[in-house]
Amino acid sequence: MGWNMAIPVKLQVFEGPLDLLLHLIDKNKVDIYDIPIVEITAQYLEYIKDMETEDMNIMSEFLVMAATLIDIKCRMLLPEEVNEEGEEEDPREELVQKLLEYKMYKYMSFELKDRQMDAGRTLYRQQRLPQEVENYKQPVDYESLLADVNLNKLQEIFQFMMKRQEDKIDPVRSTFGKIEKDEVDMDLKTTYVIEYVKSHKSFSFRQLLEKQRSKMEIIVTFLVILELMKLGQIDIEQQDICDDIIITSKILAEAM
């Protein structure tokens, strides 16, 4: 019998269980209205057993159909069911309807494909506005734009806003004076101090500070001195608290 032939393991990829079923029906040259359910179910199961997919989503879709087929197979072994109108019901009926509908759309998809090929021969054009049209600016209609706005209204709005601005003013903060931000470049200062250390064998901290203008500069200079001491590039001596600090350079330029 035709439908007993083995199914090649690496068959074409089917769009889904209905596609596979249609293929089997076609291949076995059987009537869609009289599907030999036992044979087709066997072939179907064989196919999905060999299906090389690890995608459970795809697999489950095929398994649902397998369950349906087995269900139909069982019901066909039982005495024929009778519906409310007293007619015999073929357990395959619902499946046949689905297969027919699917087959129809599958066929139409081929039809569409042909149409697409033909339609692809027609070319269109991008929108291209001439410069004059592109540059066109609609004139402003001031009468409708300003409608009921006049100078008094403009003044009212302005006063209202200034009032609102006043309400927002913080009475304490608004009396504060200006605070100027000191701009001290840390890197520049570091370079400056290192150069100074290189060119002076021994000097006092106060002597170095004479060149600094602001508090921030003094702080930065002090930090640089501390850093150089940590690196062992200078020695520091201070006889008593509040005495001048004597700095001895260990990285004199000549020595390098």
Add this chain to the structure above:
Amino acid sequence: MERQSAEAILEAILFTMGDSVEVARLAEVIEEDIEATKEILAGMKSGYEKEDRGITLIELEDSVQLCTKPDMYEYLIKIAKTPKKFVLTDTLLETLSIIAYKQPITRLEIEKIRGVSCDHAVNRLVEFNLVTEVGRLDAPGRPLLFGTTEEFLRCFGVKSLGELPELNSVQMEEFKQQAEAEVQLQLDI
């Protein structure tokens, strides 16, 4: 201002815009009603049919657009950049044909017909602008409804959804004969 010929105005507009333009908007510009505008457009179309014209007019639902004649394709590909063609896989084509014939349709309904999930396919078709969301079904969960776009009509060379190839053809006849009644039932849905 001298009155320009309506044909000239319509040609200029369609040429410049490139894309399809609604007949209603064209009617407004030439200050005619829609019926009269359609007649003028039909007259233009028959003018374009002449042998020495390389362009023509296509209708897409309630819009019109200028395009090249299909038999110019051989010459055009020699010189013009042809638009990037997207390849529609069988899955996409199946999904598209279901949407085209059963629109508006939900994802679930498409899945029922194909027997497999269609999320990916529908998303791709939306990306290609062949399919678009057209609303929501008034049902629990308010699922999205999908339909085809104007781009779909252009891509498949149909003027309107009413002009889609009918669901009967020689091949269809074969299995229709097997079950005339059943298939008829499908068509009536």
Add this chain to the structure above:
Amino acid sequence: MERQSAEAILEAILFTMGDSVEVARLAEVIEEDIEATKEILAGMKSGYEKEDRGITLIELEDSVQLCTKPDMYEYLIKIAKTPKKFVLTDTLLETLSIIAYKQPITRLEIEKIRGVSCDHAVNRLVEFNLVTEVGRLDAPGRPLLFGTTEEFLRCFGVKSLGELPELNSVQMEEFKQQAEAEVQLQLDI
């Protein structure tokens, strides 16, 4: 393949390309020499001159291009540029009043008064030609200064800014000073 009319081929190519195309390339496609191609193009051009045509052919050096006839522009504007509705919103009015009374003023200063960004509002007012750039502030970043235009004066029926309604209530002065101090403080940070 049937031989298409050269005119049709040229029209289709020029339509699709949009840009200008060298006559030499066109000649190649229709398999004619350049002279013959030029003659065909000249023939097409006189065809386009007819009253019922909206497009025409222009020659540029050794190239040709299809384009819309200039007397069609007003119709193109009707369809390509949907009319805008110009409205002075509260935001625009507030911004306009600040500029009117405090000009010349920078965006930053306007923002300090209104408490919110004003970029959009200032741009719209400039678009309406009620406000214009009047210079730059001599400060870091050299910010633009804005002031009102002649159009503004015309619209509000005043001859000069001096005719703007005065703001001299005692209370007004008081809180103006405070406000200015605050604004200045914030500007300096």
